[in-house]
Each structure stands twice: as C-alpha cells, then as structure tokens.
Amino acid sequence: MATLKVPSSVPSPLEDADRLRKAFVGWGTDEKTIVSILGHRTASQRMEIRRVYKELFGEELFTSLDKEISGDFERIVLLWTFHPAERDAFLANEAARKWNPSNRVLIEVACARSSGQLFAARQAYHARYKRSLEEDVAAHTTGDFRKLLVPLVSAFRYEGEEVNKTLAKSEAKILHEKISDKGYNDEELIRIITTRSKAQLLATFNHYNDQFGHPINKDLKSDPKDEYLAALRATIRCFTCPAKYFEKVVRFAINKLGTDEYALTRVITTRAEVDLQEIKDVYQQRNSVAMDHAVSGETSGDYKSMLLALLGHEEA
Amino acid sequence: MATLKVPSSVPSPLEDADRLRKAFVGWGTDEKTIVSILGHRTASQRMEIRRVYKELFGEELFTSLDKEISGDFERIVLLWTFHPAERDAFLANEAARKWNPSNRVLIEVACARSSGQLFAARQAYHARYKRSLEEDVAAHTTGDFRKLLVPLVSAFRYEGEEVNKTLAKSEAKILHEKISDKGYNDEELIRIITTRSKAQLLATFNHYNDQFGHPINKDLKSDPKDEYLAALRATIRCFTCPAKYFEKVVRFAINKLGTDEYALTRVITTRAEVDLQEIKDVYQQRNSVAMDHAVSGETSGDYKSMLLALLGHEEA
Numbered sequence: 001m002a003t004l005k006v007p008s009s010v011p012s013p014l015e016d017a018d019r020l021r022k023a024f025v026g027w028g029t030d031e032k033t034i035v036s037i038l039g040h041r042t043a044s045q046r047m048e049i050r051r052v053y054k055e056l057f058g059e060e061l062f063t064s065l066d067k068e069i070s071g072d073f074e075r076i077v078l079l080w081t082f083h084p085a086e087r088d089a090f091l092a093n094e095a096a097r098k099w100n101p102s103n104r105v106l107i108e109v110a111c112a113r114s115s116g117q118l119f120a121a122r123q124a125y126h127a128r129y130k131r132s133l134e135e136d137v138a139a140h141t142t143g144d145f146r147k148l149l150v151p152l153v154s155a156f157r158y159e160g161e162e163v164n165k166t167l168a169k170s171e172a173k174i175l176h177e178k179i180s181d182k183g184y185n186d187e188e189l190i191r192i193i194t195t196r197s198k199a200q201l202l203a204t205f206n207h208y209n210d211q212f213g214h215p216i217n218k219d220l221k222s223d224p225k226d227e228y229l230a231a232l233r234a235t236i237r238c239f240t241c242p243a244k245y246f247e248k249v250v251r252f253a254i255n256k257l258g259t260d261e262y263a264l265t266r267v268i269t270t271r272a273e274v275d276l277q278e279i280k281d282v283y284q285q286r287n288s289v290a291m292d293h294a295v296s297g298e299t300s301g302d303y304k305s306m307l308l309a310l311l312g313h314e315e316a
Numbered sequence: 317m318a319t320l321k322v323p324s325s326v327p328s329p330l331e332d333a334d335r336l337r338k339a340f341v342g343w344g345t346d347e348k349t350i351v352s353i354l355g356h357r358t359a360s361q362r363m364e365i366r367r368v369y370k371e372l373f374g375e376e377l378f379t380s381l382d383k384e385i386s387g388d389f390e391r392i393v394l395l396w397t398f399h400p401a402e403r404d405a406f407l408a409n410e411a412a413r414k415w416n417p418s419n420r421v422l423i424e425v426a427c428a429r430s431s432g433q434l435f436a437a438r439q440a441y442h443a444r445y446k447r448s449l450e451e452d453v454a455a456h457t458t459g460d461f462r463k464l465l466v467p468l469v470s471a472f473r474y475e476g477e478e479v480n481k482t483l484a485k486s487e488a489k490i491l492h493e494k495i496s497d498k499g500y501n502d503e504e505l506i507r508i509i510t511t512r513s514k515a516q517l518l519a520t521f522n523h524y525n526d527q528f529g530h531p532i533n534k535d536l537k538s539d540p541k542d543e544y545l546a547a548l549r550a551t552i553r554c555f556t557c558p559a560k561y562f563e564k565v566v567r568f569a570i571n572k573l574g575t576d577e578y579a580l581t582r583v584i585t586t587r588a589e590v591d592l593q594e595i596k597d598v599y600q601q602r603n604s605v606a607m608d609h610a611v612s613g614e615t616s617g618d619y620k621s622m623l624l625a626l627l628g629h630e631e632a
Binding site: 157160 | 439442447449451454462470471474478507510511512
C-alpha cells in the first residue's frame with residue numbers, strides 16, 4: 001500500500017504550476033509550498049504539472065527546481081518529481097557510472113519492479129542517456145557482479161502465477177549443490193535466479209527450505225563480508241520479501257553514523273506510491289518505533305518535511 | 317523493400333474471411349483461394365481477417381487451416397498468417413526447444429529485428445508459452461552458445477545513430493586482441509557484441525577493418541567447421557548486412573541436396589514485408605539467376621504458389 005496522501009479535492013495542474021512558479025520567484029524560495037504541492041500528487045498528476053509548467057513559463061520545472069533548491073531537499077524533490085520509469089533510469093545510470101560492489105540500486109530496479117516497469121525504465125534510459133541500461137551496466141561492472149547484474153537488468157520475466165513443481169524441485173537441488181560447493185558464481189545458479197519468473201523462484205526457494213532445512217539466504221551467508229554474496233541475498237529478498245528488504249535499507253540508513261540520505265531518499269521516493277505502508281509496518285515491528293518518528297529524529301528542515309509528506313505523515 | 321503485393325482494392329476482412337471459409341468447406345480444399353487471399357495481405361490485414369473469421373465462424377482461422385492443409389504448404393501459410401511478433405516467438409521457441417548449434421533462428425530473431433520488434437516477440441512469447449524467451453534459451457543451450465545467445469535475445473539495444481568514435485576504436489582493439497588470441501568466448505568480446513547499438517557496432521567493425529586490414533568476419537573464420545564461430549559471424553552479418561545474410565540462407569537452402577524447406581519458408585515469411593526485394597537483388601547478383609526462378613525450380617504445388625506469391629511474383 002502507498003503512503004502518499006493526495007487531497008480529496010486536487011487543484012488543477014494549472015493552479016499547481018502557477019503556485020509553484022510563485023514559490024520560486026521573488027525573495028527566497030517558498031519550500032513549504034513545494035512540499036505541499038509536489039509531496040501530495042500522484043505520478044500522473046506530477047507529469048501534468050510538469051507539462052503545464054513548461055507551457056506556461058517556457059522552462060522545465062526541473063530547471064526551476066534546480067535553480068531554487070539544493071542539497072538533500074533538492075535531490076528528494078527532483079527524484080520524486082520524475083516519472084517512476086525516468087527515476088529508475090536516473091538511479092540506475094548513477095549506480096552504473098559510479099559502480100561499487102555495495103551498491104544495491106541496480107538490483108532494486110531489476111528485481112523489486114514488475115517486468116513492465118523494468119522495461120519502462122530501459123526505455124526511459126534510451127531516451128535520457130542515448131545508450132542502453134544493460135550496455136552501461138556491462139561496461140562498468142566486472143567479474144561475478146557483471147555475470148549477475150547484466151542478465152538481471154536485461155530480464156523480461158514471465159509474470160503469470162503458473163508454477164512447475166518438478167522444475168522447482170530440480171532447480172532447488174541445483175542451487176543447493178552449487179551453494180554447498182561454494183559455486184556462488186556458477187552459471188546454472190545465475191541462470192535460475194536471473195531468468196525464472198518470481199512465482200517459480202518462490203516455489204524453488206520454498207522447496208529449498210523444506211528439503212534442505214535452511215532458507216537459501218542463510219546458506220548464502222557463509223562469509224558475511226563478501227559483497228557478492230550480499231548482492232545475491234539482496235536479489236533474492238527483492239523477489240521474496242521486498243518490504244523486509246527495504247525496511248532493512250531504511251534501518252541501516254538511519255542507524256548509520258551520519259544518516260545515509262541517499263539510501264533514505266531512494267527508498268522513500270521509489271516506494272511511496274507502491275508499498276511504503278508495508279515497509280513502515282515491518283519497521284515498526286522490527287524496531288518498536290514508528291519509521292516516521294525515526295526519520296524525523298535523524299533529518300531536518302525542508303528535507304525532513306518532504307520525507308514526512310511522502311511517508312503520509314501530514315495532509316496537504 | 318517488401319515484395320508482398322497487395323491488390324489496389326482490398327476486399328473487406330468480412331469478404332476475405334467468408335471466401336476462406338468457403339475454400340475450407342465441402343469437397344476438398346481450395347488452396348488457390350488461400351494463396352490468393354492470405355498471400356496478398358499485410359500483417360494488419362491478416363490480423364483483421366483472423367479476428368473477423370473467429371467472430372463469424374466461432375473457430376480460430378489457425379484451427380481451420382490446420383485441419384484443411386498440411387506439409388510445407390501448411391507451415392508457410394501458418395507462419396505467414398501469424399503476427400510478426402507471434403511468428404518470431406513461435407520460431408524462437410521451436411529453436412530453443414530443439415536447440416542445435418547450427419540453428420540460426422535465435423540469432424535472426426535477436427539481431428535482424430529492431431529493438432522494439434525483439435521486445436514484441438518477447439511479449440508474444442510470454443502470452444503464448446507462459447515463460448520468457450531468455451528463460452527457455454538459457455535452459456536449453458549450454459557453454460559458449462549460452463553465453464552468446466542469452467544476452468542477444470535479452471538485449472534492448474539503443475537505436476539512435478549516435479556513434480562514439482573513441483569507443484569504436486578502443487573496442488575494435490579489444491575485439492582484435494581477443495580474436496588474435498582465439499578468445500572467441502571472451503567476456504569482453506561477448507559484452508561488446510551483445511550490448512552495443514547497431515550504429516556503434518558498425519563503426520567498431522569498420523574501424524577494425526581499417527586498422528587491422530581484414531573484415532572482422534574474415535578473422536572469425538579460422539576454423540570454418542566451428543559452429544560457434546559460424547554463430548558469431550551470423551550475428552555480425554545480421555547487424556551489418558542482413559540482405560546478404562539472408563541471401564546466403566536461401567542459397568544454401570536451395571542448393572542443398574533435398575531443399576531445406578524450413579529455412580526457405582522462414583526467410584520468405586519473415587522478410588516478405590521487410591527487405592525481401594533487397595535479398596532478391598543480392599541473390600540475382602550473386603547467382604546470376606532470379607530467386608523466383610530458383611525457388612520455382614526446387615519447389616512444387618501449393619507450397620510453390622505461396623512462396624511465389626510472397627516473392628511478389630504474381631498479383632492477387
């Protein structure tokens with residue numbers, strides 16, 4: 001469930017664009033208005049506001065925002081204002097260009113989206129960067145990470161609920177054999193994880209657990225410091241329990257010495273219209289404190305206001 | 317240029333469906349009518365006929381065709397009547413299931429189509445087989461072929477004309493190094509061929525030729541019997557000169573002891589609305605005989621009539 005709160009009576013895109021323009025011009029910027037409008041509009045409403053803004057003022061809304069605001073507040077407003085597919089393309093491009101093994105963005109874009117959404121991100125990537133997503137991922141990553149990430153971002157998984165139980169059994173066995181032999185980069189293991197449908201993978205992982213007595217992710221934790229193993233676990237968690245996966249990202253982002261605003265902003269903007277409510281519920285259970293409260297304690301100013309708006313904390 | 321000839325005044329889908337039905341019922345089947353209608357309609361017209369046929373007679377046109385005709389004639393009529401994306405999905409599924417190293421169908425579907433067409437084939441594959449194309453290719457192929465084919469069928473290449481010349485130079489050098497070392501299955505070589513845009517690859521191959529004195533495909537012919545090298549050459553030819561590639565497929569299909577009807581049917585049905593005229597021109601130049609004439613000499617009956625219709629030989 002989404003957390004985004006949209007007012008029961010939404011102003012026209014024209015009114016919104018006009019109020020945003022007024023928030024930018026003159027002495028200083030009226031950040032409250034930016035949050036009160038953009039922080040309470042759906043993706044399609046934001047697209048309309050962008051279109052009308054450009055028509056009215058001959059300038060992209062992004063250009064105006066870029067001039068008027070800065071820092072963490074700028075990043076969250078820009079990321080949020082993107083169309084979700086554009087946002088995924090932007091985040092994936094950043095992750096590919098500044099590739100490092102602990103970066104999980106490519107895995108999230110590939111595995112915590114529907115097949116259609118991943119494909120929309122690949123289309124947006126063409127439009128924005130004049131290259132393909134898989135091309136950049138392949139060019140910037142190496143070794144085992146490349147073997148895993150290129151097929152992950154190139155996949156167009158079948159999304160039906162059909163499950164082949166015989167296949168789930170035989171592939172659980174393959175996974176177990178490879179993992180027991182520490183063949184974490186084995187071609188067959190990567191083939192299964194990067195091509196099978198989510199429904200089929202769930203059946204395979206359940207069978208793995210039933211048959212071999214451990215969840216697959218426990219067996220993939222032989223060396224907790226190995227970043228490739230962590231990437232495999234993240235992949236599996238994005239398929240099997242995205243809300244738990246994202247709760248952990250938020251928890252680590254908040255608990256870090258010096259909050260990880262990049263991670264926090266990414267999770268909040270990419271999930272506010274998807275399942276941020278489930279993520280908040282898991283957070284509350286896991287940490288005995290509300291996510292809004294934790295976020296509020298670690299952030300400040302307009303950035304905090306925008307986070308809380310997307311967390312559904314305040315009405316517009 | 318397409319060879320398909322559509323009459324200047326096309327009957328309504330209703331008339332066509334009705335005439336087809338009449339060709340099926342009663343004593344024997346009227347194959348001439350099948351050729352005269354389906355052999356002279358565009359993809360969208362054929363889709364309309366299918367839709368109307370189903371509405372009128374409560375049976376899929378494919379089911380009726382399957383009952384009434386057989387052999388090579390059946391195969392060409394069914395393949396042709398498919399939507400191009402469905403046809404690609406069908407051919408790719410057949411090729412994956414009955415995988416053998418000399419099969420070039422997956423390469424054709426991946427490399428001799430636009431990015432959008434390949435994606436449409438992947439969507440049609442979901443709908444028809446309840447699995448993904450890359451999933452089946454990965455499960456049925458092995459070794460070097462798998463390393464090449466899975467990323468080929470998963471690609472969504474950028475299609476702009478932009479070329480990075482510096483990159484073309486540096487990647488031509490990488491390709492030359494790997495090929496000189498017989499590293500034909502090298503990760504970098506496969507990365508370049510499976511992810512770069514066609515425009516970028518053309519620049520890279522041109523640079524390769526200029527810098528190292530041979531076309532890349534000549535250097536990939538060190539062992540003419542190696543099927544993996546042949547697959548690499550086919551991939552490159554599908555990008556650089558599809559008409560020449562398909563002319564060769566047709567030439568081999570015709571010159572074989574016992575015509576290869578599968579290959580002939582595949583090329584004619586997949587190219588008749590694309591570039592069969594160019595393929596015919598290359599064939600005439602290369603063999604000093606018209607392709608229509610050669611096809612006519614090697615085939616017979618209704619199959620021959622349908623081939624010639626798609627070759628543009630007769631008006632409806």
